[in-house]
Amino acid sequence: MNIAIAQSGGPTAAINASLLGVFRAARKSCDVERIFGSRNGIEGIINENLVDLQQIIATEEDEELLKQTPAAFLGSCRYKLADVDKDTSAYEKIIACFEKHGIGAFFYIGGNDSMDTVAKLSEYMKKENKSIKVIGVPKTIDNDLVHTDHTPGFGSAAKYLAVTLSEIARDISVYDTDAVTVVEIMGRHAGWLAASSVVLRENGDTMPHLIYLPECSFSLQKFLSDVREKLKTNRSVLAVVAEGVGEKKRANTASDGFGHGQIAGIGKYLEEAIKSEIGCKVRSIELNIMQRCSAHLTSVCDIEEAEMIGASGFAAAMMGETGKMMTFVRTSDEPYQITVGTVDAKDVANKEKTFPEKWIAESGNDVLPDAIPYFLPLIKGERPMIVKNGIPLHFILK
Amino acid sequence: MNIAIAQSGGPTAAINASLLGVFRAARKSCDVERIFGSRNGIEGIINENLVDLQQIIATEEDEELLKQTPAAFLGSCRYKLADVDKDTSAYEKIIACFEKHGIGAFFYIGGNDSMDTVAKLSEYMKKENKSIKVIGVPKTIDNDLVHTDHTPGFGSAAKYLAVTLSEIARDISVYDTDAVTVVEIMGRHAGWLAASSVVLRENGDTMPHLIYLPECSFSLQKFLSDVREKLKTNRSVLAVVAEGVGEKKRANTASDGFGHGQIAGIGKYLEEAIKSEIGCKVRSIELNIMQRCSAHLTSVCDIEEAEMIGASGFAAAMMGETGKMMTFVRTSDEPYQITVGTVDAKDVANKEKTFPEKWIAESGNDVLPDAIPYFLPLIKGERPMIVKNGIPLHFILK
Numbered sequence: 001m002n003i004a005i006a007q008s009g010g011p012t013a014a015i016n017a018s019l020l021g022v023f024r025a026a027r028k029s030c031d032v033e034r035i036f037g038s039r040n041g042i043e044g045i046i047n048e049n050l051v052d053l054q055q056i057i058a059t060e061e062d063e064e065l066l067k068q069t070p071a072a073f074l075g076s077c078r079y080k081l082a083d084v085d086k087d088t089s090a091y092e093k094i095i096a097c098f099e100k101h102g103i104g105a106f107f108y109i110g111g112n113d114s115m116d117t118v119a120k121l122s123e124y125m126k127k128e129n130k131s132i133k134v135i136g137v138p139k140t141i142d143n144d145l146v147h148t149d150h151t152p153g154f155g156s157a158a159k160y161l162a163v164t165l166s167e168i169a170r171d172i173s174v175y176d177t178d179a180v181t182v183v184e185i186m187g188r189h190a191g192w193l194a195a196s197s198v199v200l201r202e203n204g205d206t207m208p209h210l211i212y213l214p215e216c217s218f219s220l221q222k223f224l225s226d227v228r229e230k231l232k233t234n235r236s237v238l239a240v241v242a243e244g245v246g247e248k249k250r251a252n253t254a255s256d257g258f259g260h261g262q263i264a265g266i267g268k269y270l271e272e273a274i275k276s277e278i279g280c281k282v283r284s285i286e287l288n289i290m291q292r293c294s295a296h297l298t299s300v301c302d303i304e305e306a307e308m309i310g311a312s313g314f315a316a317a318m319m320g321e322t323g324k325m326m327t328f329v330r331t332s333d334e335p336y337q338i339t340v341g342t343v344d345a346k347d348v349a350n351k352e353k354t355f356p357e358k359w360i361a362e363s364g365n366d367v368l369p370d371a372i373p374y375f376l377p378l379i380k381g382e383r384p385m386i387v388k389n390g391i392p393l394h395f396i397l398k
Numbered sequence: 399m400n401i402a403i404a405q406s407g408g409p410t411a412a413i414n415a416s417l418l419g420v421f422r423a424a425r426k427s428c429d430v431e432r433i434f435g436s437r438n439g440i441e442g443i444i445n446e447n448l449v450d451l452q453q454i455i456a457t458e459e460d461e462e463l464l465k466q467t468p469a470a471f472l473g474s475c476r477y478k479l480a481d482v483d484k485d486t487s488a489y490e491k492i493i494a495c496f497e498k499h500g501i502g503a504f505f506y507i508g509g510n511d512s513m514d515t516v517a518k519l520s521e522y523m524k525k526e527n528k529s530i531k532v533i534g535v536p537k538t539i540d541n542d543l544v545h546t547d548h549t550p551g552f553g554s555a556a557k558y559l560a561v562t563l564s565e566i567a568r569d570i571s572v573y574d575t576d577a578v579t580v581v582e583i584m585g586r587h588a589g590w591l592a593a594s595s596v597v598l599r600e601n602g603d604t605m606p607h608l609i610y611l612p613e614c615s616f617s618l619q620k621f622l623s624d625v626r627e628k629l630k631t632n633r634s635v636l637a638v639v640a641e642g643v644g645e646k647k648r649a650n651t652a653s654d655g656f657g658h659g660q661i662a663g664i665g666k667y668l669e670e671a672i673k674s675e676i677g678c679k680v681r682s683i684e685l686n687i688m689q690r691c692s693a694h695l696t697s698v699c700d701i702e703e704a705e706m707i708g709a710s711g712f713a714a715a716m717m718g719e720t721g722k723m724m725t726f727v728r729t730s731d732e733p734y735q736i737t738v739g740t741v742d743a744k745d746v747a748n749k750e751k752t753f754p755e756k757w758i759a760e761s762g763n764d765v766l767p768d769a770i771p772y773f774l775p776l777i778k779g780e781r782p783m784i785v786k787n788g789i790p791l792h793f794i795l796k
Contacts, residue, residue, distance in 0.1 A: 162788065163789055167688070171469045294565055382783070388601050389774055394564065
């Protein structure tokens with residue numbers, strides 16, 4: 001039997017570790033002959049754009065480099081399969097490609113859109129009496145997939161965020177003047193990443209002073225009054241804001257005088273509001289795609305788990321599973337322990353897990369310390385990197 | 399004799415290593431009794447806001463933590479001394495503080511504004527027949543101080559930039575669609591930092607495809623045509639732009655339809671221009687203060703040199719020098735070799751060293767490979783960090 005692996009959705013720093021997990025497990029198996037990589041997600045299957053991974057990932061150094069390379073090595077896509085009762089043309093091309101290349105199992109590393117593909121494709125296989133297994137391997141920095149304790153990629157993004165915020169905290173504290181800094185964090189509907197910044201308190205930092213999540217309703221007046229309150233006891237105030245905060249409200253009030261709310265995001269919007277209403281020194285920072293691609297700052301926990309869940313995905317397919325997404329089940333925070341499980345991909349597809357209300361402060365502007373034991377294990381461990389000229393090397397598919 | 403150390407200007411990841419350099423050298427000297435730290439630059443001298451550094455930096459671990467802490471540990475200021483023929487009140491307070499605390503030498507770690515303070519203060523000391531020595535220790539991520547090969551803080555900022563751009567290069571390459579990414583880099587008048595991104599080519603990266611410096615005249619039409627040209631042979635185009643690029647022109651054309659040019663900076667301005675004129679997927683990224691405070695990604699070369707030049711500053715004062723800034727003199731690129739020299743601080747104050755024309759491509763949109771041997775040694779070497787809970791620890795003055 002041959003197998004195929006593809007990667008989909010937005011980049012993370014751990015998505016290639018999951019690819020490597022499937023790859024290494026498959027290579028060890030005497031049931032597997034060839035291991036194909038599909039370029040640009042499912043599109044590579046549809047268009048028969050495959051590469052031979054055993055030829056490409058040839059040495060142990062290749063494997064290590066792949067593991068420290070951010071963003072989908074095989075390329076990604078945002079392709080969504082049509083409903084099978086509407087248009088089966090893509091499904092037919094996929095089956096043709098699988099059969100032509102003797103592919104008996106397909107592994108799709110991605111987020112909830114990708115699990116939609118896993119669910120639809122595995123259903124179609126069953127309907128057409130094909131024994132081809134389809135397994136989903138989770139991936140997203142947003143940590144918003146249901147039925148799994150967390151997602152590979154999240155821990156490294158949270159570590160990047162914690163380290164970067166602690167450095168920003170030092171930077172913004174050097175002058176003896178009132179100042180506010182607003183840091184905008186990815187997370188449109190789920191605030192896991194912004195919320196994870198609470199871990200800084202565990203290291204004795206008082207920042208961030210304020211944390212706003214899309215799970216809470218947002219009022220600009222309340223925000224300004226929160227900032228004024230914090231300025232009473234702090235020279236330099238640091239507020240962390242998830243990008244989805246107040247999204248609807250801003251769309252409705254694009255002409256409220258603070259301008260660019262829709263265009264430039266919540267950070268810039270709040271910066272202008274503070275400038276106009278409070279009048280102190282203010283700066284907004286968008287951590288942008290660095291949050292998801294900072295491979296030089298991954299957590300050992302995240303990268304090792306990402307590889308492990310890829311390997312478990314392969315094992316699940318070999319045991320006859322299909323239409324499943326692999327999951328993490330946490331059995332203990334301290335000592336940190338997880339096991340791997342499975343869930344029907346259709347129960348994950350197109351759903352979002354938001355940050356639990358029980359961990360949000362009643363004031364709606366902070367995260368409770370109770371959340372820290374959840375986050376802490378995920379950001380632990382520093383990975384040594386293979387470096388040339390002071391820059392970590394990447395493994396690039398030409 | 400006692401001494402005092404202060405830090406001034408914008409944060410860097412190496413400014414505390416220079417503080418440590420002066421501190422360690424002074425502590426070893428039998429001529430020095432007490433080592434004061436002045437809070438918030440020269441303001442701490444004027445307001446007699448001093449701390450006892452020997453009490454604060456008490457253990458070897460304190461020293462290591464200080465060395466990995468970004469941004470001025472003692473706080474900073476933007477204070478500029480009045481001309482001595484206009485107002486001597488601050489000078490008198492400074493001398494009173496120095497004499498009260500038996501301070502015989504003052505070390506000011508900062509950029510060209512700080513060297514103005516060093517020059518004025520040392521002149522005043524001579525005029526008043528005071529034997530107090532005043533020495534400047536250079537610091538700036540902008541690398542724009544004259545009479546020194548480079549400045550402490552620059553190498554780490556350049557390393558942060560190289561590593562981050564290489565990760566961004568992976569991230570923006572995953573989709574099979576035309577896309578342009580504009581990364582805005584600090585540097586209002588001097589493009590050293592943006593120019594340093596050329597080092598990525600040494601590691602086989604083709605990105606960034608375009609590099610724009612404030613040293614070159616800027617035309618939006620030429621920029622758009624450069625981007626169109628690069629899109630012919632690249633799916634994903636990466637342009638690096640120094641913040642000062644086209645500054646005057648944008649100020650004059652704030653109502654040219656691309657809006658927010660002045661408010662949001664060159665990156666956003668170019669993003670909107672590309673969106674409107676080329677119409678492909680486009681994203682702008684501002685690396686913001688992370689460029690100057692990313693202590694988790696410093697270069698060994700930069701941190702060791704920053705400490706060394708601080709120690710040399712102390713030695714210079716002990717040899718009777720005053721009114722001088724310490725400098726690096728490069729004697730060889732490969733193997734990399736430098737010596738330390740001195741220059742009159744007044745010859746550095748209020749001047750800027752721009753990026754050499756000989757290293758800029760004739761097209762005005764790239765940096766020549768000839769510049770690589772200059773940059774390469776400065777970004778080399780990875781520093782191990784003291785970490786707690788996955789986050790590097792900092793040394794904080796309460």
